[in-house]
Amino acid sequence: MNHNPKIIGASIPRLDGKDKVTGRALYTDDLKFPGMLYGALHRSRLPHARIKKVDTSAAKKIKGVKDVVTGADTPQIKYGNWRLVPGSQDELPLAVDKVRFIGDEIAAVCAVDRETAIKAAEAIEVEYEELPAIYSVEEATAEGAPLLHDESPGNVSLTREISYGDLEGLLAQADYVREDFFKVHAVSHAYLEPCSSIAVPEEGGRVTLYTSTQTPYIVQCLLASTLDIPENHVRVVKTQVGGGFGGKMEMRPWEFAAAFMALRTGRPVKFTLTRSDELAFGRRRHPMSIRSKVGFTKDGKLLAKDFEVMLDGGAYNAMGPTATFLCGTFGNMLYNFQAYRYRGRHVYTNKPPASAMRGFGAPQAAFAQESQMNMAAEELGIDPIDLRLINAMETGDVIPDVATISSCGFKESLEKVRQVSGWDAKRKEKKPGVGLGIGCFSFISGGVFNWFNTKYNFAAAEVTVYPDGTAQLNTMACDIGQGPDTVLRQILAAELGIGIEKIRLVSMDTALTPKADLGTWGSRVTLMNGNAIIDAAKKIKDMLKPVLFDHLDLNQIHEIAFEDDRVLVKANPKKSMSFGECVYHALRGRRGEPLTARGYYTPRDKGLVSPAFSFGAQVAEVAVDQDTGLVTVTNTYTAHDCGVAINKMAVEGQLEGAIQMGLGYTLSEAFVMEQGRTLNTSFLDYKMPAAEDMPPSTYVEVETYEPEGPFGAKEAGEGLAIPTAPAIADAVYQATGFRALELPITPEKVLKGIGRLK
Amino acid sequence: MAKEIIELIVNGDRYEVAVEPWRTLAEVLREDLNLTGTKIGCNQGDCGACTVLMEGRSVSSCLTLAAEAHQREIVTIEGLAQGPEDLHPLQEAFVEHGAVQCGYCTPGMILSAKHLLDHNPTPSEQEIRQGLSGNLCRCTGYSKIVEAIGAAAAKMAPAGEGE
Amino acid sequence: MPNMPRFNFHRPGTMEEALDLVSRFRASVKVMCGGTDLVPKMRAGVAVAENVVSLTRVPGLSTISYRDDDGLVIGGTARISDVARHPDVRRHYPALAYACDKMATVQIRNMGTVAGNLANAAPSADTAAPLLAYGASLVLVERGGRRQVPLEDFFTGPGLTVAEPMEIIEAIRVPAPPLRSGSAYLRVSARSKVDIAAVGVAAALNLDLEGRVIGVRIALAAVGPTPLRARQAEDMLMEQIPDHDLLARAGAACVRTAKPIDDVRASANFRRAMVQTLAQRVLARCGRLARGEDAQ
Known part of the structure; x- marks a missing residue:
């Protein structure tokens, strides 16, 4: 753990901060190109219908309209992120035969200005044959339910099963068995920047897309396949992105429409969504119906678990298959037990597709699992933290068929959160209307399972060093606000021993940065890109070291170090030269070839799920007004094992932001839907917490060293979004006696739960 | 329903712009004056990303008709710093305290904070949170934003008045 | 989201001019001040007018x-x-x-x-x-x-x-508040701090020297097609000493006045329960203020 504490673990302010506080940072909608046209979409007005006719004649007649396209004009190639299973690719950029949710994209227009484009999109007439629609997994899987996709009988697009150990036998011999049913709802990513994309046509039928995305490489590949042009004809450039949280990790119809019409018109085309588009039609977190059955010994040893989940996927697969897989994995995390059975089904309904959202199946699975642990603890007469300690995973534990846990600070997290929250004393003193509850989490640091079927390494970095002592880092890694533009430069600076300000970053341009990077999701960026950068930097250092041996005539046993912009002999630091000078000498012998190295990372021999796992525990304190049912979270305490935090301030930022999202998920955020139509399409009625709603948060680090992570780091972005719901639900139970098995915990549910409202 | 020539005084600069009556100040700032630091997050007056100061008051520029801003003094995020390298104490504090993540809410947050400190130079934490009632953030959980505003207030307060 | 509808915009500099404009365009005119209600309504296509008259430059009107x-x-x-x-x-x-x-x-x-x-x-x-x-x-x-x-x-x-x-x-x-009076307003919504009210109750209460109610008005928000006066509850309180029991009954009377609906913000059932709770709290607070027990 030989690293520079001035860089690794330091709270270095983000390097793009200054641009962002002065308004200079450019997001996609801030860009304009000469001759640029403005796009608009015509979306389905029905939840389920066959398209009989799309009449674009009136739209085409409007002055200023430059192009109008429907599905019929396009190559009609289906797409989806799960390229590994082509049958799962169920979406068309513009619908051809059928629409499956209110908002399904049918046609696109572009015009000289936004107003004309909107007018033209509204002038498109669609003749439908309305089909019966279904809005819940229960309806969708019922006998004789109408089918959304002919290829998916029973509306189940995918099933994942896991099974090991003697489930029935262990449940039969358990002293205590309970079975519970949980329901969780959809929420919006609610990133502040609505999606925006600009396609610029290039010579030779090529196109450059500036877009608000967290996965430029995925967009490049899927845009090329849906346009039916070579992958290398598409260049994706990510601008500043105003948040993603999983909502910007697929190719989107407007990206296709912008590129398709840019190629047809020879002019740049921009699409920018509105907030009401985002809330009415946008991706969201999967609602789930969960059944969980667990068996314990009387002294609290968890023996077996039977876990069944139905995911409400909406109209298309989107990232649903991954969520279906991961739910099974997360149902199996945190605790050791001998038998496990999981059955996850991804179900189609006539609603906007659900997809990846911060936690990727884990917030839902954990709400069930952690609530059930709290319920079991009460009936077993064991303190909930003690019950967890009895069963908690430790470093070296094996999750069958998944992974070996190479670092785990779960037990320490439990002990620390117990101490810092004053758990023991507060749980003993019972005050009506006040309560304290707990929820725990574990999360992946990037995925191993190659559903995108990339032929490239999962992460790549190109490092070039210059005789003036500076370096350039080229990476496709994606900063969407969480901070890798800073954190990855910290890693390179630490490895090369140069100042962070010496590093120029070129990122997120698929034409300029090495192949590939799968993007920002699954909390993969720090670990995977960090490792790729270290790999590249080590190669650079290997090219520089001989210079010192030559110039100082060193014995071959010496070790060379890179520190404080110098290259030096470890045993005798006075023997050194500046980093730039060293590069200068190294270049002299290379006959004009720059000093560049590429590094890569793909997890090897790390199981099927993830190379490393974070752990943690959170305690929430609430006050419940028993007359209004309003729940106020008065405090949160979190202990978190994210390995070595590369940037402490950035980790704290993830924690505090995750609590806001967790709070909204638990208490106030929900889509109000009627017959497939979303009724609350503004932030006035989609209620995410504001500054005044936020509780104080106390944060304790549990530092472990993750051997697979760069400088010992692992994920810090998503795991923290998981524990808040079960912790608050438990606290509400302690305060009122009402145990919420469904989210969100609205004032109305609380009042009903305590018998104050019929 | 013709265009009207209006005069805007933005960050001390005088602009003449021909606008249709239904266009908003946010649109005109971004599209006609190329001052894209003002963000549009909802266009419904709920998120605060488009906040600017008009005659010293924070307003939602997505709800303000540009024609209504005729001859008004407007300050946008681009006008807060004195020079390119010279950040306003609020801007500096936002960077130093990690109050910026994706940055999309940041310009509006800073201008709401400016409005708050102009009226209340030594706000309590609760008053800061109330002062941000019209600004939503999805990344930070607001903690570091509140912290940064407190720090900027302390720095800006005349000697002896700060915390 | 549809385009903003077209309209003519007027910025009169005097009240006289403003009155002339609204009179001339009365067939299709909206008066605007901040625009915080009108602009989103026009954008959503809920409000349409050929003429919008802004009052912000009429002098003396903001006193x-x-x-x-x-x-x-x-x-x-x-x-x-x-x-x-x-x-x-x-x-x-x-x-x-x-x-x-x-x-x-x-x-x-x-x-x-x-x-x-x-x-x-x-x-x-x-x-x-x-x-x-x-x-x-x-x-x-x-x-x-x-x-x-x-x-x-x-x-x-x-x-x-x-x-x-x-x-x-x-x-x-x-009107100026009489002696020995108190008033209060409370609201609830799902997002506790910053929100549109799902239910609101306001009251102003006036007591005589013996603590009997000699004047009371109760108003309910968001539980009917308009803000409502709760007259039945008011009548019940008049000439009475407002003790806890009476306030509970007055709250129930407020519930009978309310005509709430189910919408995206709350169910009718929840709204009725909140009218009861808020009315009791508001009236209790008014009583304490009128008796000088609470500081404002």
Whole structure:
């Protein structure tokens, strides 16, 4: 753990901060190109219908309209992120035969200005044959339910099963068995920047897309396949992105429409969504119906678990298959037990597709699992933290068929959160209307399972060093606000021993940065890109070291170090030269070839799920007004094992932001839907917490060293979004006696739960 | 329903712009004056990303008709710093305290904070949170934003008045 | 989202000019001040008018003044934030100050006016309930003259009022509070701190020296097509000592007055329960203020 504490673990302010506080940072909608046209979409007005006719004649007649396209004009190639299973690719950029949710994209227009484009999109007439629609997994899987996709009988697009150990036998011999049913709802990513994309046509039928995305490489590949042009004809450039949280990790119809019409018109085309588009039609977190059955010994040893989940996927697969897989994995995390059975089904309904959202199946699975642990603890007469300690995973534990846990600070997290929250004393003193509850989490640091079927390494970095002592880092890694533009430069600076300000970053341009990077999701960026950068930097250092041996005539046993912009002999630091000078000498012998190295990372021999796992525990304190049912979270305490935090301030930022999202998920955020139509399409009625709603948060680090992570780091972005719901639900139970098995915990549910409202 | 020539005084600069009556100040700032630091997050007056100061008051520029801003003094995020390298104490504090993540809410947050400190130079934490009632953030959980505003207030307060 | 509809925009510099404009365009005109209600409504296609008349440049219309004998006068273009911070409003009209402090957002309070909040006639209008409880009236002016309309006669339905298109709200007049009186306003919604009210209850209560109720007005927000007076509950309280039991019964009477609906913000059932809870809390607080037990 030989690293520079001035860089690794330091709270270095983000390097793009200054641009962002002065308004200079450019997001996609801030860009304009000469001759640029403005796009608009015509979306389905029905939840389920066959398209009989799309009449674009009136739209085409409007002055200023430059192009109008429907599905019929396009190559009609289906797409989806799960390229590994082509049958799962169920979406068309513009619908051809059928629409499956209110908002399904049918046609696109572009015009000289936004107003004309909107007018033209509204002038498109669609003749439908309305089909019966279904809005819940229960309806969708019922006998004789109408089918959304002919290829998916029973509306189940995918099933994942896991099974090991003697489930029935262990449940039969358990002293205590309970079975519970949980329901969780959809929420919006609610990133502040609505999606925006600009396609610029290039010579030779090529196109450059500036877009608000967290996965430029995925967009490049899927845009090329849906346009039916070579992958290398598409260049994706990510601008500043105003948040993603999983909502910007697929190719989107407007990206296709912008590129398709840019190629047809020879002019740049921009699409920018509105907030009401985002809330009415946008991706969201999967609602789930969960059944969980667990068996314990009387002294609290968890023996077996039977876990069944139905995911409400909406109209298309989107990232649903991954969520279906991961739910099974997360149902199996945190605790050791001998038998496990999981059955996850991804179900189609006539609603906007659900997809990846911060936690990727884990917030839902954990709400069930952690609530059930709290319920079991009460009936077993064991303190909930003690019950967890009895069963908690430790470093070296094996999750069958998944992974070996190479670092785990779960037990320490439990002990620390117990101490810092004053758990023991507060749980003993019972005050009506006040309560304290707990929820725990574990999360992946990037995925191993190659559903995108990339032929490239999962992460790549190109490092070039210059005789003036500076370096350039080229990476496709994606900063969407969480901070890798800073954190990855910290890693390179630490490895090369140069100042962070010496590093120029070129990122997120698929034409300029090495192949590939799968993007920002699954909390993969720090670990995977960090490792790729270290790999590249080590190669650079290997090219520089001989210079010192030559110039100082060193014995071959010496070790060379890179520190404080110098290259030096470890045993005798006075023997050194500046980093730039060293590069200068190294270049002299290379006959004009720059000093560049590429590094890569793909997890090897790390199981099927993830190379490393974070752990943690959170305690929430609430006050419940028993007359209004309003729940106020008065405090949160979190202990978190994210390995070595590369940037402490950035980790704290993830924690505090995750609590806001967790709070909204638990208490106030929900889509109000009627017959497939979303009724609350503004932030006035989609209620995410504001500054005044936020509780104080106390944060304790549990530092472990993750051997697979760069400088010992692992994920810090998503795991923290998981524990808040079960912790608050438990606290509400302690305060009122009402145990919420469904989210969100609205004032109305609380009042009903305590018998104050019929 | 013709265009009207209006005069805007933005960050001390005088602009003449021909606008249709239904266009908003946010649109005109971004599209006609190329001052894209003002963000549009909802266009419904709920998120605060488009906040600017008009005659010293924070307003939602997505709800303000540009024609209504005729001859008004407007300050946008681009006008807060004195020079390119010279950040306003609020801007500096936002960077130093990690109050910026994706940055999309940041310009509006800073201008709401400016409005708050102009009226209340030594706000309590609760008053800061109330002062941000019209600004939503999805990344930070607001903690570091509140912290940064407190720090900027302390720095800006005349000697002896700060915390 | 559809395009904003087309309209002509007028920025009169005097009241006379403003009245001329609304009179001339009365067939299709909207009066605007901050635009916080009108702009989103037009954008959503809910409000359409060929002419929009902005009052922001009419001089003298934004004054807020108070006299012990005459009460409070809030000018037609006085901003909500200015009303909220006015010392006389804070001292004498705590329910109104509370509403003006809590409603919407800082930016909207900086732009919007109390008159606009009333003219908009949303059932959930935050300033309406306290002003009804205070017995406020509106001064409506048109080219030919002016009339005073009690606020309780002003609202006729969601978004509808008795004001004619050519009339402008010149001022809101609120009587001075009598001795031994107290007033309060409370609201609830799912997002606890910053939100539109799902239910609001305001009341103003006046006691005699023995602590009997000699005057009371209760107003309910967001539980009917307009803000409502809860007369049955008021009658029940008159001449009585407002003890806990009576307040509970008065709360129940308020529930009987309420005509809530299910919508995206709350169910009717929940709203009824909240009317009971808030009415009891508001009336209890009014009683304590009137008896001098609570500081404002």
